[in-house]
Amino acid sequence: MRKVSASALYMVIVIALVIGVICAALVAVASFYRLQHQKSFRFERLQHNLHSGMERLLANTDSTLSEGKSIDLYNDEQDSLLIQKYPWGMYDVGIVKAYKLQDTICSIFTIARTVDSAKWCALYLADEDRPLGVTGKTLIEGDAWLPAADVKSTYVDGKQYEGPKNIISGKTSRSKAILPELDKQKIQQIRDQFGRLNTPYNGTEINGIMTVPYDQNEKRINISKRLLTLTKGNIGGHVVICSDSTVIIDSTMQLHNVLIFAKTIEVKNGFKGSCQLFATDSIAIGKRCRFDYPSAAGIVRPDLYKVQVPVQIRLGNGTVFNGSLFTYEKQPDVLKPVIELGDGAQVSGQIYTPGYVRLSEKGNKIYGSVFCNRFLYRTAFSTFENYLINATISSKKLSPYYLTGNLLPVSDTKQQVLQWLERR
Incomplete structure (x- = not known):
């Protein structure tokens, strides 16, 4: 039976260790990119939901939202909105918050009206x-x-x-x-x-x-x-x-x-x-x-x-x-x-x-x-x-x-x- 030298066994262990590290790194990188993709997807969805909330708020011309209103967008208790509007001097302040599980984004802005061209004059x-x-x-x-x-x-x-x-x-x-x-x-x-x-x-x-x-x-x-x-x-x-x-x-x-x-x-x-x-x-x-x-x-x-x-x-x-x-x-x-x-x-x-x-x-x-x-x-x-x-x-x-x-x-x-x- 042919004997294997100790140095060869040592090299095998080193190579196996290197391969293991590379595989672990690949798994970690894949997991990181997966998490980043999920985060990016959630952020894009939050942005889409936030835009929908702003459209709803800008379409509302009365003052019934001064206390805020919560909306479950897809009836799944995961995607929701909080929209609010209150008077601020000559204008109004609008608040839109979009929620996706634990993630939240928010936009706050003043709201004004466009000028009616039929009434506008110097x-x-x-x-x-x-x-x-x-x-x-x-x-x-x-x-x-x-x-x-x-x-x-x-x-x-x-x-x-x-x-x-x-x-x-x-x-x-x-x-x-x-x-x-x-x-x-x-x-x-x-x-x-x-x-x-x-x-x-x-x-x-x-x-x-x-x-x-x-x-x-x-x-x-x-x-x-x-x-x-x-x-x-x-x-x-x-x-x-x-x-x-x-x-x-x-x-x-x-x-x-x-x-x-x-x-x-x-x-x-x-x-x-x-x-x-x-x-x-x-x-x-x-x-x-x-x-x-x-x-x-x-x-x-x-x-x-x-x-x-x-x-x-x-x-x-x-x-x-x-x-x-x-x-x-x-x-x-x-x-x-x-x-x-x-x-x-x-x-x-x-x-x-x-x-x-x-x-x-x-x-x-x-x-x-x-x-x-x-x-x-x-x-x-x-x-x-x-x-x-x-x-x-x-x-x-x-x-x-x-x-x-x-x-x-x-x-x-x-x-x-x-x-x-x-x-x-």
Whole structure:
């Protein structure tokens, strides 16, 4: 019998060990790829389910989902959705969570409406039996709803009209004496926020960092009968600040999609951020401020005051506002509301007031639309009504992807994602 050397046996053991390691590695790799494939399949299925949930949510135009709704997609208790929608100022917040066994993905976004092309225009001037006069380098691009007295070039304060021969570049239609109404349900939602002053905050200043996810409970800060200053901080997310007095926003405070409700609101020079400001009396925005889209500033006055207090929104010199400016009075006062733009102030979005829009002599640019009863032009010696001087109002220069809230009368019924807030 032939003997086998010990070294040969050793080599056999080594080769067997190597083969075993290779086989084990192949099994591990196969198992890893199998797990990755299953994970990828689950993620794709979750993404598909999440998209289905978003379609359901965007198709829902009422407010019946504020408490959230769970849906078993395939009746197998494995694939489910949670969809929720609640009002957030002029817009709504949508939340969609898709579940697959232990896996979850979530999308949170603001919801807005597309613009109804049949209602959209650069200018809607209520018919008060007086024409619109244009002077200087005034430019109106887009459709316009005008009084029966129409529009004419004029000579005012030593200035003559220097614009295009066709003063209105788009189609003109006859306006009515009263502006198209704001959405009553949305106005009521905003009004309800002013009355929620339970458990007041005891301080007079808010600073530091505060961020609250939109799928968590609302962080509400209530201030009663005291001035509140927001300074040296960063606030964002599901945060609401409400006061029955004055709120001052310093330029050192950064706001991200926050809601603020107060009697009066003052924004200091140089502020930059995005927020929605709602007041019952006035909003004064300082010089060189920048409000990012989708911001809003609106006056909502639910009752007639015993003492006449004018409703006013003012943008300081050089301020850029990307969003919507509006005023609402349940019972119109003798003193008409005023939205005033300082020298060089620019708005990209919408202006709506059943009162006056006061523009600067040096010219303002409004990219979007203006709905108002009258324009005001004031010099040191006199005031002119329904005159535009060196003003640019252009619906064509607004982004074609612009979306609006259903509060304003040009909104369509179709809902779309306005802004992604959180995706995880």
